[in-house]
Amino acid sequence: GEQVEQLPSSLIVQEGASVLINCSYTDSASVYFPWYKQEPGKRLQFIIDIRSNMERKQTQRLTLLFDKKTKHLSLHITATQPGDSAIYFCSASPNYNVLYFGSGTKLTVEP
Amino acid sequence: ETAVFQTPNYHVTQVGNEVSFNCKQTLGHDTMYWYKQDSKKLLKIMFSYNNKQLIVNETVPRRFSPQSSDKAHLNLRIKSVEPEDSAVYLCASSSNSAETLYFGSGTRLTVL
Numbered sequence: 237g238e239q240v241e242q243l244p245s246s247l248i249v250q251e252g253a254s255v256l257i258n259c260s261y262t263d264s265a266s267v268y269f270p271w272y273k274q275e276p277g278k279r280l281q282f283i284i285d286i287r288s289n290m291e292r293k294q295t296q297r298l299t300l301l302f303d304k305k306t307k308h309l310s311l312h313i314t315a316t317q318p319g320d321s322a323i324y325f326c327s328a329s330p331n332y333n334v335l336y337f338g339s340g341t342k343l344t345v346e347p
Numbered sequence: 348e349t350a351v352f353q354t355p356n357y358h359v360t361q362v363g364n365e366v367s368f369n370c371k372q373t374l375g376h377d378t379m380y381w382y383k384q385d386s387k388k389l390l391k392i393m394f395s396y397n398n399k400q401l402i403v404n405e406t407v408p409r410r411f412s413p414q415s416s417d418k419a420h421l422n423l424r425i426k427s428v429e430p431e432d433s434a435v436y437l438c439a440s441s442s443n444s445a446e447t448l449y450f451g452s453g454t455r456l457t458v459l
């Protein structure tokens with residue numbers, strides 16, 4: 237089945253910094269790649285997605301890049317705030333029936 | 348309020364007991380899921396139901412069985428729990444298969 241890996245496993249940055257989270261997948265049939273965040277004590281929440289026919293998607297402070305050849309994604313977060321502190325999960329879907337999640341990246345933004 | 352609701356929030360039990368978790372969504376979605384999140388925050392798909400029909404059943408031990416009475420409800424029963432079943436069980440729903448998932452707040456199971 238699909239295997240999704242994320243790096244780094246954790247990040248600590250100062251408020252205002254930019255961060256990059258990398259994600260790779262194994263199944264070339266995967267077509268849909270949503271990202272979720274999980275703030276402490278809160279439920280998982282969708283933040284951004286991209287499909288395999290796109291290379292880039294941007295929303296507010298988030299930019300998601302997709303490279304189909306290398307099976308690689310990267311999430312760029314700019315102007316981080318303490319409220320961005322959460323675990324960020326990459327996921328991949330080969331058939332729109334299920335999402336396979338990466339191991340998560342714990343982001344801590346210090347004021 | 349429209350959302351995904353899970354009960355109970357917490358459950359502590361002993362090895363060998365049977366447990367049952369409930370999930371209800373009021374979003375009008377057709378697809379519901381159960382995910383397991385372990386102590387390292389790893390998320391693994393267990394089951395997926397579309398309009399009461401099982402469409403995904405990952406390699407889950409047979410002691411786990413999902414139950415769906417209608418498309419708004421997806422319960423999870425575990426017969427004879429084992430220590431490795433300790434985890435947070437997350438229910439989710441989506442309007443189309445695997446499009447944006449809406450998650451519940453989870454049921455934390457502790458097996459002593």
